[in-house]
Amino acid sequence: MVRESRREKERRRKRQRWSTKLALGAAVAVLAMFALLLINNQMNLNAKNRELESQINEVQSQVDEETQRANDLEDYQEYIQSKKFVEEIAKNKFGLICPDEIIFKADE
Template structure:
């Protein structure tokens, strides 16, 4: 009789430990899923950026801003200092 009670007590104790571990693992899984989602979104942004930098508009932007280039027939007005 006592042996059955001891076995039941051990089983109940192990069940509680497993439930706690399951909750911790579930929280870790949710955190990792959030990280995966964030990285997926970042990868999409990078893909959009990669496509944009291959456009003529981007090349013109860089030429104007960083190199100061303009078209031959373009007139630039600079404010007086």
């Protein structure tokens, strides 16, 4: 049986401590890299989320505008189907009058 000297034991212990510290440092470095990767991905997702929310707001405003336009067109469609519209067109474009109306012409 070979007996280790005191110096050899001390050297072996130092190497074990150093390798333990190195392994611990490597583990901390790997964890730090994962943490940075997660933070970077979270920041990218937040930026994408803000961009998509602004697009949603823009599309929603377009939908609101088109809904208002559709309502206006429905109102106009009802108006052009009314008797009042027909009378206005007859008076303005064709110069027609109702039987009970009197036309006054100004002297020139």
